[in-house]
Amino acid sequence: MTALVAVAHGSRNPRSAATVHELLDVVRVLRPSLDVRASFLDLSAPRLGDVLRTVHAAGHRSAVVVPLLLGKAFHARVDVPGAVAEVAARLPSLDVAIADVLGPDPRLESAALRRLASAGVDAGGDWGVVLAGAGSSHAPANALVTDIARRWARGSGWAGVTAAFAATAAPDVPTAVARLRAGGARRIAVASWFLAPGLLPDRVARLAGPDAVVAPPLGPDPEVAELVLHRFDAAVGAALAVRSA
Structure with a gap:
């Protein structure tokens, strides 16, 4: 089975990593059979490369990295592909695909409006x-x-x-x-x-x-969790289409 490796930016503030883990707990509830891992680009642990190596050691032969990023800025365009390329060079038997970032998507807007209403x-x-x-x-x-x-x-x-x-x-x-x-x-x-x-x-x-x-950040909103799975599924589908072409 393909593993889902979510990657967030990371922060020195422990509330940030805690919120990412809370969001991924919701993802696991929505799809209990899926191996869902958390990782970070910087400032928090574990790092993306370390998690991909752990996924490979656990027996997975494929993984999808889902960037928990709201837009295609520097981290999405440079940092995530760079970290994945580094691991791919060392673990050629692990097939890693990168999903699209979370934004834009109406589910993010709905979550932001719900957070505003909750305030x-x-x-x-x-x-x-x-x-x-x-x-x-x-x-x-x-x-x-x-x-x-x-x-x-x-x-x-x-x-x-x-x-x-x-x-x-x-x-x-x-x-x-x-x-x-x-x-x-x-x-x-x-x-x-x-x-x-x-x-x-x-x-x-x-x-x-x-x-x-x-208002608080988007956090562990159910629609955000659904969006994470949607990005994962789209990347899995795209990878399968490439393999069968």
Whole structure:
């Protein structure tokens, strides 16, 4: 059976790895027969290469690496393929495929909106909502978050919705909050475009100000878990099609 090796960025904050493990526990509940492993690119253990070697030692001959990343920024385009290539060179008998990143997908948006509702942000009214993401030097990754914010702005009934970024990209969170208040928002809420807690989500919460309502990251949401399995299944199907061609 093909193993599912999920890989997250990693963080010095232990809440981040704990949240990744909670998400994968939901994946295991949805598919108990699947061997699901957690791994990290940096700052947390175990690392991706070590987990792939462990999977091979356990008798698997194929694995799918599912990046727990919300967009195709540097980690998805460089770090994950590089780590997989390094292992493939040393373990040619392990067939490793890389699944697509989690975003974009409507299930992520649903999860973000549920987290916002759980924080007490209701539909309509005088809320100004900041959709906060990490930020990247890769413009398409930022555009994904901006597009979602624009879509929410058209259909939410809130006073306004705008994207903001914790690092690298503009606007930053204070600028986004100021724009929303200038547009008539009396209350500020922050929707999280982060999978797990960590340095950048904490920075977003701090910069939003003491009066802002900050939703938790997407975390172990059932639809996010379904999406992880969807990405895994698509990669398995693509690999089988290549083999049979």
